[in-house]
Amino acid sequence: MDFKFTEENLQRIEAARKKYPTALAAVMDTVYIAQEQNGYISDEVMSEIADVLGIDKVNVLSVVTFYTMYHTKPMGKKHIQVCTNVSCMLRGGQELYEMVCERYGVSNMGVTEDGKVSVEEVECMGACGYAPMIAINEDFYENLTKEKVNEILDALQ
Amino acid sequence: MEKIVLPEIKDLHLIEVYENNGGYSAAKKAFARSTDDIIDEVKKSGLRGRGGAAFLAGLKWSFMPKTTNKPKYLCINGDESEPGSFKDRQIFEYNPHQLIEGILIASYAIGANTAYIYIRGEYHKWVKMMQKALDDAYAKGYVGDAMKATFGTDFSCNIYVHKGAGAYICGEESSLMNSIEGHRGYPRVKPPFPAQNGLWGCPTTINNVETITNVPWIINNGWQKFASIGAEKHPGTILYGISGHVNKPGVYELPSGMLLTELIYEVAGGVPGDKKIKCVIPGGSSMPPLRGDQLEGIRMDAESLKAAGSAIGTAGIMVMDEDTDLLKVLLRIAKFYHHESCGQCTPCREGTGWLEKILKRLASGKGTSSDLDLLITVANNIEGNTICALGDAAAWPVKFMVARFRDEFEKYVNKEIQLPVKNKVHAMRGTAVPLADIKH
Ligand SMILES: Cc1cc2nc3c(=O)[nH]c(=O)nc-3n(C[C@H](O)[C@H](O)[C@H](O)COP(=O)(O)O)c2cc1C
Ligand code: SF4
Ligand code: FES
Numbered sequence: 096m097d098f099k100f101t102e103e104n105l106q107r108i109e110a111a112r113k114k115y116p117t118a119l120a121a122v123m124d125t126v127y128i129a130q131e132q133n134g135y136i137s138d139e140v141m142s143e144i145a146d147v148l149g150i151d152k153v154n155v156l157s158v159v160t161f162y163t164m165y166h167t168k169p170m171g172k173k174h175i176q177v178c179t180n181v182s183c184m185l186r187g188g189q190e191l192y193e194m195v196c197e198r199y200g201v202s203n204m205g206v207t208e209d210g211k212v213s214v215e216e217v218e219c220m221g222a223c224g225y226a227p228m229i230a231i232n233e234d235f236y237e238n239l240t241k242e243k244v245n246e247i248l249d250a251l252q
Numbered sequence: 253m254e255k256i257v258l259p260e261i262k263d264l265h266l267i268e269v270y271e272n273n274g275g276y277s278a279a280k281k282a283f284a285r286s287t288d289d290i291i292d293e294v295k296k297s298g299l300r301g302r303g304g305a306a307f308l309a310g311l312k313w314s315f316m317p318k319t320t321n322k323p324k325y326l327c328i329n330g331d332e333s334e335p336g337s338f339k340d341r342q343i344f345e346y347n348p349h350q351l352i353e354g355i356l357i358a359s360y361a362i363g364a365n366t367a368y369i370y371i372r373g374e375y376h377k378w379v380k381m382m383q384k385a386l387d388d389a390y391a392k393g394y395v396g397d398a399m400k401a402t403f404g405t406d407f408s409c410n411i412y413v414h415k416g417a418g419a420y421i422c423g424e425e426s427s428l429m430n431s432i433e434g435h436r437g438y439p440r441v442k443p444p445f446p447a448q449n450g451l452w453g454c455p456t457t458i459n460n461v462e463t464i465t466n467v468p469w470i471i472n473n474g475w476q477k478f479a480s481i482g483a484e485k486h487p488g489t490i491l492y493g494i495s496g497h498v499n500k501p502g503v504y505e506l507p508s509g510m511l512l513t514e515l516i517y518e519v520a521g522g523v524p525g526d527k528k529i530k531c532v533i534p535g536g537s538s539m540p541p542l543r544g545d546q547l548e549g550i551r552m553d554a555e556s557l558k559a560a561g562s563a564i565g566t567a568g569i570m571v572m573d574e575d576t577d578l579l580k581v582l583l584r585i586a587k588f589y590h591h592e593s594c595g596q597c598t599p600c601r602e603g604t605g606w607l608e609k610i611l612k613r614l615a616s617g618k619g620t621s622s623d624l625d626l627l628i629t630v631a632n633n634i635e636g637n638t639i640c641a642l643g644d645a646a647a648w649p650v651k652f653m654v655a656r657f658r659d660e661f662e663k664y665v666n667k668e669i670q671l672p673v674k675n676k677v678h679a680m681r682g683t684a685v686p687l688a689d690i691k692h
Binding site: 114115116117119120121122123124126127150154157158161162163164165176179180181182184185186217218219220221222223224225226230233234235 | 333335338340341374375376417420431435436437501502533537570580584591592
């Protein structure tokens with residue numbers, strides 16, 4: 096299965112490319128764009144990124160495997176991230192994490208069978224004063240309780 | 253009290269509102285003065301870095317070479333991944349234009365024509381907000397080539413947002429530069445320092461978001477006024493981020509040098525249920541924890557905290573009440589550093605794993621008294637022996653938590669020693685269980 100960037104995304108990559116004096120520096124932006132289009136970064140996607148930027152594939156691989164927000168396998172449509180670091184832990188973050196795992200029957204980085212949901216235990220998200228918190232895809236939900244989390248998850252499509 | 257970084261002005265994030273409140277006038281004033289003059293002003297103001305090390309901002313700028321044929325760069329550190337820190341995002345959200353204006357002035361002072369704002373990847377929403385503000389500033393001719401005409405100057409500067417992708421280590425300045433260049437976020441060996449050899453081998457200055465946001469105010473109000481606020485050696489306001497067991501957690505902008513107890517009990521509304529405080533980490537999880545019964549008189553500035561045996565860090569204050577299980581807290585901290593170690597240096601890569609393992613053993617009830625000493629030994633062997641300060645950041649909480657709360661940790665120790673044989677290697681390292689304690 097071949098991966099090709101959409102025309103629009105090629106333009107976004109071109110814009111990212113202009114921010115830097117080297118093509119390599121645009122790799123992080125480009126991986127984000129690829130992940131948005133494809134859901135995750137497969138081997139073909141890495142080849143395409145390397146081609147589009149004119150850099151070595153190993154450079155793409157090295158970045159993709161270093162940063163935790165790039166995924167090399169498909170995640171759920173809704174990727175639920177629960178912070179269990181100290182400030183959240185002090186206000187029940189660990190319990191929230193266990194509850195969310197149990198609800199979907201998965202452990203850390205697990206995906207439900209229907210592919211709808213995945214769960215990740217994350218490090219501090221910079222929301223410590225509004226703890227505990229979860230994030231679903233790109234959105235933060237703060238000042239939570241178990242009840243509030245269940246309401247949010249009930250409403251997930 | 254006048255707020256510098258987060259003034260209480262409605263909709264200040266909108267460029268029109270910012271303009272109506274004197275926005276971008278500090279840049280205009282600055283461009284009419286010499287670069288040395290600006291560096292001098294910031295130096296005299298006593299502004300110190302808000303990203304962790306509290307280094308004098310003006311002094312850092314003065315390290316940038318004056319004569320070079322290479323381009324120069326400014327990097328703004330908005331990685332904000334230190335547990336307990338959540339202040340820079342307030343600036344992206346509520347006062348992004350003052351950050352942009354600060355970047356223009358700082359870039360002018362050091363002679364940089366390109367600046368990157370590095371924002372942690374998880375801050376999707378704040379990346380968008382910052383980008384929107386930047387787009388508006390470009391559209392109005394405050395940034396980029398058009399600024400020459402707008403401000404009537406020869407100087408121009410482009411500003412770009414670089415989005416991280418989930419790596420605490422990228423907050424370390426040399427790792428941050430590698431990340432911008434498109435590499436893995438590995439810290440670099442210093443020297444050479446960034447002012448000599450930074451982004452793409454060119455002279456580079458790295459400053460925290462909050463540090464730079466102070467700059468337009470200093471230009472508008474003069475260094476004397478800034479220097480007169482708060483603690484003498486660490487002047488200005490600080491964005492205190494208070495979290496954990498307090499009634500009103502949040503970010504509060506107040507003068508530096510506030511009493512820690514005042515911040516916790518008055519500003520943040522005290523501890524729920526009026527419980528006693530067991531432990532406070534005053535500057536983000538990397539900083540040495542303080543005992544709750546020894547908080548009296550400690551002030552939140554670099555000097556006072558140093559004297560009290562900790563450090564200001566990011567001024568992220570984490571409060572733990574008397575019922576907190578400190579072993580759980582420390583284990584969580586150790587797990588964090590183990591997870592975030594980039595793996596380049598052996599003491600950090602292996603040591604952080606050891607710390608986590610030993611703490612896990614204690615948590616499972618199988619730990620011994622000598623494990624507590626072993627924790628401190630391992631921490632000592634990491635500290636100072638690594639490429640970057642993440643090693644120290646991993647060692648400090650363990651070392652100081654165990655030493656300062658030894659009484660607490662002894663409770664988790666299994667007095668029934670399970671090791672029946674005297675271990676020669678342990679004996680040589682001084683970590684052996686005394687024979688008398690061994691019960692057969
Ligand atoms: C492991 C590690 C993580 C760091 N994370 C951050 C960060 O998220 N934000 C930040 O401003 N500084 C961070 N720093 C400090 C930076 O290396 C650097 O000192 C700082 O950005 C300089 O800005 P300042 O002088 O304005 O404080 C970190 C340092 C280390 C060792
Ligand atoms: S101290 Fe740790 S994080 Fe820093 S360079 Fe060494 S291994 Fe990497
Ligand atoms: S500890 Fe959870 S957001 Fe900081």
